[in-house]
Amino acid sequence: MLQKIGQLVGVAALAGVLVAALALPAVGGVGITARNVATNFLNMPSELETPPPPQRSVIYDNDGDVIAEIYDKNRELVELDSMAPVMQDAIVAMEDSSFYEHGGIDISGTFRAALRTLSGDTEGGSSITQQYVKNVLVESATSQAEQEEARETSIARKVRELRYALSIEQRMSKKEILEGYLNIAYFGDGAYGVESAAKHFFDKSASDLSLEEAATLAGTVRYPYLYNPDANPDAATNRRNVVLDRMAKNDMISSEKAEKAKQTELELDVTEPSNGCMPSDQPFFCDYVVQEIEKNDRFGENETERARWLRTAGLEIHTTLDGDMQQAAQDAVDEWVPRKNESKKVGAEILIEPGTGEIRAMAQSRDYGPDEGKLGQTSVNFATDASRGGSNGFQAGSTFKAFTLAAALDKGKGFSTSFDSPGRTTVNGQRNCEGGKLAPWPVKNSSESDGGQHDMISGTQGSVNTYFAQLQKDVGLCNVIKMAEKLGVHRADGQSFDNPQTQGNNSFTLGSEEVSPLTVANAYATFASGGTRCEPQAISSITDQQAGETIKIDNECERAIDKDVADGVSHLLQQTFDGGTTDGMEIGRPAAAKTGTTDGAASAWFAGFTPNLAGTVFVGDPRGPQQYPLRDVTLGGEHYNQIYGATVPGPIWRDTMEKATEELPEEDFPPAPDKFTSASADNQASPTSNEGSVPDVVGRPEEDAVTALEEAGFEANVSGTRISSSEEEGTVAAVNPDPGTGLPDGATVNVFLSDGSGDAAGGDPQPGRTPGTVPAEFPPPRGGNR
Incomplete structure (x- = not known):
């Protein structure tokens, strides 16, 4: 009954304001404007949408721990019951003491505000409902014009707010209005809403605010900068005391309690807002998640719209990151390649779960920051592609030999396929996928490889370049490229492996293409999963609090290669731990791996996997691997004449995987498929030397x-x-x-x-000649090197 009476009184007050506006002399255009506003009042729209105000989005790991908060405005919505009653009383006492009695309009205050508005002062006199309306209009504005209209200094704006306020009071309860206001109001210092303000200034929830703290916050909303308790403590204290007096005057607290509270010191516990990826403990993974949302048209029509959605919709973004695995990766990378090493080398590591593509860790030896010139700082995520905030990639070295093995097995070659593989040889006649013939390719073994007769097992164990060069030639360069692409391998810069500029690459099997660690890790995860390739996935679900819906991100997986081929490659890569290039990198459970060291020691890699976790490590120089090779390098107090895949990347992988797999069940790889080990395997194309x-x-x-x-x-x-x-x-x-x-x-x-x-x-053969025979006088074949 009281509220209904209040609404009638509010209408009467509004009539009084409009009459006053009509009575004003038509000085300049003011009088005309006032009359027009009054005349059109009843025709104005009265329904105001009250969507949740912009709030911060939170990124979580797979255990529900916070990775980062992303927002345009630091706001966390809470229900009125989660706000201390003393906070509710303080804001009502200071901003609208008759809030529970009127119907949306403070009679005397509104009349006074109308007169002051005409003189250019838009502050004061508004009820909490009117202030709520104004904030809703400002927050929901999607264009500059709407922003200006919501903030303009005019009686037209005041009348619009009055019209909406009356409508709001008819369809929302006082508690709902007060809750909306306390969630949308600005309390200064970047804190929007009472929950964020309580956490920022006092490091506590709004439900735990004391009388003095609540009065302090209530005093800021009229002039947030002037009464900022951190920047202007004296002014904030005086303002707090005014709030306490108002509360006592309105019988919310006793005069004695008010006086006692006024004698207390202003005690702040200011916490700086944690906005964006820079403050995060997992900044590069955070950045990858942001890129995944902003670059995916599933989440909006354009990148601007998607970025706004991310920063205003209060999203709960649940990711695939495993906190323990991430810590294991980061510790290992930091130990072997310290962030501020004087050689300016960088290490990056990625862990992926086979069969799902879910990213479990993403670490690198750099602090996250915009100053690329500062030692140990970068905003480039060297673990991923350029399109996701990464680099243009790095040559991956002999990790690519696994793709040649897969192509050979796919063509029916067996493990015993052998070649005489000398220290140096020249491979002729390779063609790219367009059929173009490539120049002769001189290739030599690295210092860690032995020449001689090699089959797939010994060639893989020793990472014998001349063996793999001949195997690639035997299988066909284009077939090897297509196999890599089936496994999801692509250049980090988005270019094709067989693009017109390069016309294919003779040394593809030796990893001469620039790729990201994420790409290599995901390809190796495909071997581990038995041939099922999944798209790398960082996000498992997104809950949009404004829309009230949860978007489930399903794993995108498909069979890429035959299971026998994947199992065959896994078997071959297990042999590298038996006197091969990964010897000494064992992790106490079945594993398969391959080292990679590029020509000239430009970069070094280690890629490996267990049946349930794949990981890849890269070490190089972001300034330019060819210009700044991994020679004469000191890292963590250790000097290296040259860094190979097993000297630094290998130990990073080993140390990471030992810890990262502790909670995973120990699994065995499938046995080597018989068709690759039996005598029936196709080994006919096993010429000697370079034949x-x-x-x-x-x-x-x-x-x-x-x-x-x-x-x-x-x-x-x-x-x-x-x-x-x-x-x-x-x-x-x-x-x-x-x-x-x-x-x-x-x-x-x-x-x-x-x-x-x-x-x-239909004819007869020529006399004296057997059909299809070669004339005896024709010369024998010529050319080539034996």
Whole structure:
């Protein structure tokens, strides 16, 4: 009943204000404006949407611990019951003592405010409901024009607020209005809403505020800068005392209690707001999560809209990060590559769960910050691609040999596929995926590799470059590239492996392409999962508090390669711990791994996995690996003449994985598939030295045959003399030497076309010549190195 009476009184007050406006002399345009406003009042829209005000979003790890808070305004919404009653009383006493009696309009205050507004003063006189309306209009403005309209100095703005205030009072309870106001009001020093203000100034929740603290906060809202208790403690104390007197006058507290509270010192416990990724303990993962939201059109039409959603919607962003694994990775990276090392080298590590793609850790040996010139500081996330805040990538070295193994197994090659692999050799005749022939490729073993006869197992154990160069040639460069792409491998700069500028890369198997650790780790996780490739995933769900919905982020997985191929690669990479390049990096459970050291020691890598966790470590120089190689380097007090994959990246991986897998069940890898170990495995293409087998092109058109021979590394010499053959006229009748013959790269293969006179063409063979035979006088093949 009292509220209804209050609403009627409010309407009467409004009428009084409008009459006063109409009675004002028409000086300049003021009188005309006032009359227009009054005339149109009843036609004004009265329904005001009251969406939740902008609030901070919080990023959590997979245990629910806070990683970071992201916001435009530091605000945390709480219910009225979570605000101390003394805080509610203090704000009512100071801002609108008749709040519970009126219908949205303070009669005398509104009339006085209208007169003051006409003289250019928009402050004072507004009820809590009116102030709430103004804040809603300001916070919900989506354009500069709407912002200006919500803040303009005019009686039109005041009348709009009055119209909305009356409507708000009719559809919202006093408690709802007070809750909305205390959540939306600005309390100064970047704190919006009483909960954030309580935490900022007193390091406690609004539910725990004392009388003195509540009075201090209530005193700030009229002039937040002037009464900022941290910046202006004397003014804030005086203002607090005014609030206490008001509370006593309104019988909210006794005069004695007010006087006692006024005698207390202003005791602050200011906590600085933690906004953004820089204050986070996991800043680079935080940045990756932000990039994932801002770059994904699932979360908004454009990047600006997505960024605003992230910073205003009060999102609860739950991620895949494992706090213990992250700590293990960060500790290991910091120990082996200290953040402020004078050599300016950087270490980065990523951990991914096989079968889900979920990122468990993302660490690097740098502080997060914008000053790239400051030692040990960067805003570049070296663990990921350029499109997600990373770099343009680094050459990954011999970690790419695993992709060549996968391509070879996929083509039916067995573990016993062998080559004579000397310390140096030259590979000829490779072609890119466009069919372009690449220049001869001189390749040599590194100092840690032994030459000689090698098969897949020994070649992998010793990381023998000349073996893998020949295996790539045997399988086909394009097939190796396509295998890597199946595994999700791509350049960090977004360019194609087989782009027109490079026309393919002879040394692809040696990791001469620039990639990110995230890409390599995810590819190795595909081997660990038995061939199931998943998109790297950092976010598991997002709860939008404003929209009242939860977005579940499902794992995006698909079978990329045959399970036998994945298991075969896993078996081969396990052998590196048995006297191979990863010897000494054991972690006390089954593991598979590969080192990587690029040409000239530009960068060093270590990639490995257990059946349930994959990790990759990169060490290099962000200023330019080729210009600043890993030679004559001191890290953590240890001097290295040259850093290899096993000297620094390996120990980082080992130390990390030992701790990161402690809570994971120990699992064995599947046994090596029989088809790769049995005598029936296809090992026919196992020439000695730098030899290849002449392909069988009989019966193929001339152009196709020449292309096939050149792809195999040979020169094709098409004879002008056609021979009798059962093959169709113009197709290949025979080659010299015969198909399957081992020849050195660059050797000439003679090609003879059919004249169509054989049985297949309906004619008879020429006298004295067997169909399809090569003329005896034709010279033997030439060229090539044995």
